[in-house]
Amino acid sequence: MNKPASKSTRPRGVQTIETGGRILGALAQARGPLQLRDLAEMVGISSAQLHPYMVSFRQMDLVEQTDRGLYQLGPFALHLGLSRLRNQNAYRETISRVGALSDDLGLMVSIAVWGMHGPTITYVQEFDARIHANVQVGGNYNMTVTATGAVFGAFLPRSATEPVVERELSDREFLRRAFFKVDAETYRAATVRARRDGYATTRDMPIPGVSAVAAPVFDHTGKMQLAVTVIGPTGYIDLGPEGAPVRELLEFTATLSRDLGYDTAA
Template sequence: MKVELDKTVNQSTQIAFMVIEVMAEIGQPVGLSDLARRLGVSKVRAFRFLRTLLSLGYVLQDPETEKYRLSYKLYHLGQALADSTDILREARPVMVELRDATGFTVSFSQMEPGGMRILDMVRSEQPVVIVTRPGALLDFHASAQGKIALAFGGAQLGEAPLRQWTAETLTDPVGIAVEVGAARKRGWAEAPNQTLAGVAAVSAPVFDMTAGFVATLTISAPTNTIGSPPDPAYVEALSAAARKISKNLGNTDQAT
């Protein structure tokens, strides 16, 4: 059956995804001729897309039969998306509660090799709102989220020079190690004026049922509002919310 392409969007991208969808529907190794016939394209065109997917690791080829099959890379991507969706479903109501309790913007982030990715955010309803948009990647050394990842998630700074975001950004590995050690001991980290002058963030770790670090919960606001060190009442509200999300994820190791 010849595939129908939407001419208003990139057709090569469409065909690449159609190759994946058809192979998933077949559910077993498939030869080039059969796949091209299913797609309604020439063997040369189907081969070109298969080679691209092979190079990216989404497709494997049996050297003996020369047939193609999908790799587990797609499965892992889907699993990661499902896991993130489940976590956010548990985190979102608690984030709203924390925003209402403190009046601050609340964000939820997960660790990537290059930093902390903001997945979700509940914005403050105050006249002055300070936010970093979902999707932003924060440096480990210059963010409260990153210091928690260094303390609990096994994150590494790497060997590249650390960016000096503001005059107060810590770039000395020794100084950063001191802050990370303190975060590990007390269970929270702060980053006043370190990514953006005048803005402070305080983060706490979120753990799953295996006691593994999975995310950070963070409050952010003007530094003179949160305080540095932060007001203990805000720290306790944040820590309690992080423990609540951890409990919702099945973690029973933390006191409530």
């Protein structure tokens, strides 16, 4: 009689693929493009061993080089990540409905999910040419100065969000470029209000003349899956609790959460 396989027995894999995965993982965790030798040190292999991987990854568009010869994830890596996100039910349901919300309000609407570097924009529903904001698929919302960041900070565990917040608050260049005061106290107050109200707003920040309202979408486990953000010119978007953008966004996210199995009464 054959003995059952031990639970500690690990199936045999392909070592080169696992090494490639560590390389891509290191690039994903990096705060910016890397030199070959720095990447090799992070992965724990020599530069000579790493170079053939980078040649293959570049041919597949998984990795690309900057003008300075530094390495970063390429466009195909982004497509892989977005494909994984799009396969989530909450995302598919949201994207199938968000166009109607944008049309009703006459405003831009974005969808963001939590990624390695914070709130990650996965879809943008444009509306005419009312605003010029740097909201692009694959980009990230700042945690400390956006309505989207406040919503994630309010409804995700601090163990997940705090490293991103601390990184922003220690980024001197980010603080220098800001048009407004950025500090931990202001951010904490915004998350408290978002948790109380179920949504967050920002006026004239992070871009002067542009304002936004964001709200969370929950699944059947009660976990926040994504944020929907309505964006518009400050003089055009009504951020009051009875204004159409806030009211319709909350109706939209509540209906979507309920359809995903979220118990709003609980």
